[in-house]
Amino acid sequence: MTEKQKKDCKKIINVAIASAAAVGGGLAQIPGSDSVPLATIQLTMTISLGKVFGKSLTESSAKAAMGSALASQVGRTISQIAIGWWPGIGNVINGATAAAVTEALGWALAKEFDEGLL
Incomplete structure (x- = not known):
């Protein structure tokens, strides 16, 4: 992966992380509402x-x-059901989990694209 590709990937992934955290945190009290x-x-x-x-x-x-x-969605869903309904902490945990899953997915996909697997 070139430095430019890495920089571009980081920008794309960071935007997705921020968006996922906002959606996951904002919709924590309604199980499953953030899936789509x-x-x-x-x-x-x-x-x-x-x-x-x-x-x-x-x-x-x-x-x-x-x-x-x-x-990876299974773990996120369990987290949301177990803790998501709890105002405050549920929002933080659900948002952080959504962000972490999105980041892991993003870098895994970037690696696979770079290696020509996709």
């Missing part, structure tokens, strides 16, 4: 990361690339 917005954020991030590496992804191919991230 978070999927949209992560889908947009995936398509944008692909462009950094010269890949033109359709929505369906971006969803396929994100498929491995589904397992």
